[in-house]
Amino acid sequence: MERFAELLDRLVLTPARNGKLRLLVDHFSTVPDPDRGFCLAALTGGLDFPAVKPAMLRALVTQRVDPVLFAYSYDYVGDLAETVSLVWPASGGEARAPALSEVVARLATASRSDAPAVMAGLLDQLSPSGRFAAIKLATGGLRVGVSARLAKQALAVFGGVAVQEIEELWHGLEPPYTGLFAWLEGRAAKPENAMAAPFRPVMLAHPVAEAELSQLDASAYAAEWKWDGIRVQAVAQGGIRRLYSRSGDDISAAFPDLVGAMEFAGALDGELLVGDPKEGTGTFSDLQQRLNRKTVSRAMLARYPVFMRCYDLLVAEGRDARTLPYAERRALLSDFVAALPAARFDLSPEVPFACWRELDEKRRNPPHPVIEGVMLKRRDSPYLAGRPKGPWFKWKRDPYTVDAVLMYAQRGHGKRSSFYSDYTFGVWSGPAEAPVLVPVGKAYFGFTDAELKEIDKYVRDNTVERFGPVRAVRAEPGRGLVLEVAFEGLNRSTRHKSGLAMRFPRIARLRWDKPPGEADRIEALRALLPPG
Amino acid sequence: MMDARDLLRSRPEGLYCPRGDFFIDPVRPVERALVTHGHADHARAGHGAVLATRETLDIMALRYGAGFAGATQEARPGEEIALAGVRVRFHPAGHVLGSAQIAVEAEGMRIVVSGDYKRSRDPTCAAFEPIPCDIFITEATFALPVFVHPPADREIGHLLASVRRFPERTHIVGAYALGKAQRLIALLREAGYEEPVYIHGALARLCAYYESAGVALGPLLPATVEGSDGAPPPGSIVVAPPSALGERWSRRFADPLLGFASGWMRIRQRARQRGVELPLIVSDHADWGELTATIGETGAAEVWITHGREEALARWCELAGIAARPLHLAGYEDEAE
Numbered sequence: 054m055e056r057f058a059e060l061l062d063r064l065v066l067t068p069a070r071n072g073k074l075r076l077l078v079d080h081f082s083t084v085p086d087p088d089r090g091f092c093l094a095a096l097t098g099g100l101d102f103p104a105v106k107p108a109m110l111r112a113l114v115t116q117r118v119d120p121v122l123f124a125y126s127y128d129y130v131g132d133l134a135e136t137v138s139l140v141w142p143a144s145g146g147e148a149r150a151p152a153l154s155e156v157v158a159r160l161a162t163a164s165r166s167d168a169p170a171v172m173a174g175l176l177d178q179l180s181p182s183g184r185f186a187a188i189k190l191a192t193g194g195l196r197v198g199v200s201a202r203l204a205k206q207a208l209a210v211f212g213g214v215a216v217q218e219i220e221e222l223w224h225g226l227e228p229p230y231t232g233l234f235a236w237l238e239g240r241a242a243k244p245e246n247a248m249a250a251p252f253r254p255v256m257l258a259h260p261v262a263e264a265e266l267s268q269l270d271a272s273a274y275a276a277e278w279k280w281d282g283i284r285v286q287a288v289a290q291g292g293i294r295r296l297y298s299r300s301g302d303d304i305s306a307a308f309p310d311l312v313g314a315m316e317f318a319g320a321l322d323g324e325l326l327v328g329d330p331k332e333g334t335g336t337f338s339d340l341q342q343r344l345n346r347k348t349v350s351r352a353m354l355a356r357y358p359v360f361m362r363c364y365d366l367l368v369a370e371g372r373d374a375r376t377l378p379y380a381e382r383r384a385l386l387s388d389f390v391a392a393l394p395a396a397r398f399d400l401s402p403e404v405p406f407a408c409w410r411e412l413d414e415k416r417r418n419p420p421h422p423v424i425e426g427v428m429l430k431r432r433d434s435p436y437l438a439g440r441p442k443g444p445w446f447k448w449k450r451d452p453y454t455v456d457a458v459l460m461y462a463q464r465g466h467g468k469r470s471s472f473y474s475d476y477t478f479g480v481w482s483g484p485a486e487a488p489v490l491v492p493v494g495k496a497y498f499g500f501t502d503a504e505l506k507e508i509d510k511y512v513r514d515n516t517v518e519r520f521g522p523v524r525a526v527r528a529e530p531g532r533g534l535v536l537e538v539a540f541e542g543l544n545r546s547t548r549h550k551s552g553l554a555m556r557f558p559r560i561a562r563l564r565w566d567k568p569p570g571e572a573d574r575i576e577a578l579r580a581l582l583p584p585g
Numbered sequence: 586m587m588d589a590r591d592l593l594r595s596r597p598e599g600l601y602c603p604r605g606d607f608f609i610d611p612v613r614p615v616e617r618a619l620v621t622h623g624h625a626d627h628a629r630a631g632h633g634a635v636l637a638t639r640e641t642l643d644i645m646a647l648r649y650g651a652g653f654a655g656a657t658q659e660a661r662p663g664e665e666i667a668l669a670g671v672r673v674r675f676h677p678a679g680h681v682l683g684s685a686q687i688a689v690e691a692e693g694m695r696i697v698v699s700g701d702y703k704r705s706r707d708p709t710c711a712a713f714e715p716i717p718c719d720i721f722i723t724e725a726t727f728a729l730p731v732f733v734h735p736p737a738d739r740e741i742g743h744l745l746a747s748v749r750r751f752p753e754r755t756h757i758v759g760a761y762a763l764g765k766a767q768r769l770i771a772l773l774r775e776a777g778y779e780e781p782v783y784i785h786g787a788l789a790r791l792c793a794y795y796e797s798a799g800v801a802l803g804p805l806l807p808a809t810v811e812g813s814d815g816a817p818p819p820g821s822i823v824v825a826p827p828s829a830l831g832e833r834w835s836r837r838f839a840d841p842l843l844g845f846a847s848g849w850m851r852i853r854q855r856a857r858q859r860g861v862e863l864p865l866i867v868s869d870h871a872d873w874g875e876l877t878a879t880i881g882e883t884g885a886a887e888v889w890i891t892h893g894r895e896e897a898l899a900r901w902c903e904l905a906g907i908a909a910r911p912l913h914l915a916g917y918e919d920e921a922e
């Protein structure tokens with residue numbers, strides 16, 4: 054347990070992806086089975102202990118610590134798991150700390166009635182870090198900045214295999230993954246994917262620059278619209294139906310309407326969108342109503358129905374189609390989708406074009422606001438997992454830009470911790486003669502290292518107020534720094550004072566030349582909001 | 586029995602003894618000051634006369650110049666000094682080199698002012714001695730049950746393990762210039778670390794003073810040399826005051842990994858906010874267990890609390906049946922440590 058706890062502590066404080074990767078590989082290499090496998094399960098969200106609830110922890114701790122002292126402590130620390138782990142009275146039992154696998158076993162067999170005693174017994178046996186890890190493990194949500202994808206990447210590095218191989222196997226495996234580790238260490242054969250309706254790693258596209266296009270033969274490529282929904286894979290085999298996200302997470306539970314219509318045998322690749330294919334397609338903010346939900350209400354299903362716009366076929370009637378060239382897959386797909394319920398499935402249309410210029414014209418004037426560009430797919434290419442260079446390209450619509458004024462700057466993390474590198478920017482609102490800035494977004498990339506130094510210096514020289522790691526900088530019509538911010542779109546938001554939220558904002562240019570008074574006004578952004 | 590407030594009371598300048606007409610650790614210039622230790626919020630320049638240990642007087646001279654007070658007098662540990670109708674004695678506090686508690690006594694009543702103190706082992710200064718007293722005035726920097734400082738050698742072990750795991754990164758450890766930095770270096774030496782330790786310019790004079798006082802720190806080199814490229818090799822340990830960590834100064838090192846040696850590092854969020862990758866829980870202040878145990882050991886019937894989280898320690902005293910009150914003294918900060 055102590056190794057797992059130490060890993061969590063280090064991950065929380067290591068901002069760099071490479072640093073995290075290294076810590077994970079190091080852990081998998083030095084911690085034996087089955088503990089490393091349970092660690093992997095914890096990081097990938099594969100463990101669930103419904104019997105332990107935060108309220109129970111609070112009750113437990115106040116049986117042992119004066120409630121007033123606990124309240125002072127909680128108020129100071131701010132996080133329940135951390136407070137409990139720190140104030141829990143040490144029993145001197147740290148020497149016989151249980152292994153992670155034992156902690157998992159005890160939590161998994163605890164019933165709702167004996168969970169408090171099980172939890173208290175664990176906390177008595179662990180160090181403060183161990184207690185923190187046990188609480189995070191029991192209540193779910195480690196929040197150490199490691200995605201399932203990163204954990205699998207670490208496995209790939211550890212075993213010297215491609216991450217796609219792991220993803221392809223993943224959904225048929227169970228904690229503590231001893232067979233997987235044995236294979237990765239070269240001690241056993243690759244585990245067979247025994248799971249019905251498994252996920253197949255998806256094929257991804259490279260962005261293409263206009264200059265590159267001239268090197269490409271237009272007739273070798275087919276084009277489709279690039280839809281701004283979420284990439285999904287619908288798999289139905291042997292009576293099992295599963296809907297996967299692009300990283301292979303099973304998201305079936307959130308979309309019963311679509312899963313209910315999966316009356317086929319095969320694996321489809323496409324875009325999940327809101328609306329009805331025949332009536333019209335909803336916006337990305339409509340789709341957001343359906344994302345990140347564990348359960349969906351009847352009203353939600355009626356108001357925001359989802360459908361799948363299909364663009365590839367991986368398996369049809371038990372036959373793997375991935376080795377076929379795109380053109381053949383496309384023909385199969387067209388027949389396949391034609392037989393499916395039309396309210397839930399349609400075919401992403403091809404966009405005919407004779408030359409790049411014609412396609413560019415279409416890309417700039419898409420027929421629907423949910424289109425964010427075009428996809429180019431080589432007609433002779435098989436379906437390849439990962440992001441191979443050449444067969445698939447995305448040619449996005451140009452981003453939106455706005456001229457905004459820098460308002461606050463915050464210190465970065467890790468390598469950038471001595472720089473003010475996270476910027477909150479605003480645009481003007483209120484009467485023209487007495488405008489005020491309203492914050493509209495935050496960006497922390499898009500600039501070069503040299504520009505970062507310039508902005509950092511500017512922030513330090515123009516600070517008007519400091520709160521912890523944040524500095525407010527001078528921002529008036531006559532004095533301030535204008536940032537040209539690029540972004541992919543706008544959503545309505547009730548959480549932001551401005552009423553809108555930017556998607557993927559980044560700094561496009563520093564406009565040292567531009568007086569802040571000439572930056573954009575909020576009305577310019579509101580005009581870009583989807584209707585509703 | 587006399588009223589305790591005739592022996593010590595709080596005034597805007599600091600803790601005042603009416604009967605002896607002196608202040609302890611005053612925050613403004615006064616006629617006569619007794620100073621517990623050399624940290625800036627306890628030891629200020631400009632008093633008429635200062636009574637303190639030899640080391641504290643030396644450290645004040647180092648920081649403020651030889652004329653930091655009109656007159657100075659050395660207090661030897663345990664020696665009784667009469668001031669008007671009051672007897673005072675200085676006893677080791679275990680906080681930093683020269684740090685002392687001050688016992689103030691008259692008419693059979695004794696009050697002990699702890700200054701800043703700790704109970705855990707420190708190779709760079711004399712250990713704290715509990716002094717029986719009627720009233721104990723204690724610091725409360727880490728007075729919450731969440732603050733339990735692990736053994737310092739375990740934290741040093743974490744630092745050395747990180748140096749082994751990331752040999753290409755320069756480990757910059759923030760440590761308060763007086764006391765913490767020297768203790769950290771001395772602990773590294775005890776753990777068998779023999780490489781040169783690179784120090785920020787702000788630490789040079791204090792480290793040299795510790796060495797002259799008999800605290801061996803091993804090979805030390807300046808972390809930055811003006812106009813030369815003698816940068817510490819990758820994998821080196823650099824010790825710097827905490828304020829330097831977030832500043833441009835730290836950028837010149839190869840792939841820096843920021844550490845911070847402080848009792849505050851017990852709280853993850855504190856470490857995260859400062860961009861610290863390697864928190865080291867090494868404190869020169871007593872943790873919760875040390876604070877509560879020490880109150881018991883002094884046998885004091887009454888406790889006055891200052892310098893930190895007074896309300897939690899007052900609550901503990903209430904539960905333990907000991908009279909307690911917060912002493913609201915202005916001018917002390919949470920030490921950056």
Ligand SMILES: [Zn+2]
Pocket residue numbers: 622624680701920
């Ligand atoms: Zn101090």
Ligand SMILES: [Zn+2]
Pocket residue numbers: 624626627701892917920
């Ligand atoms: Zn202090």
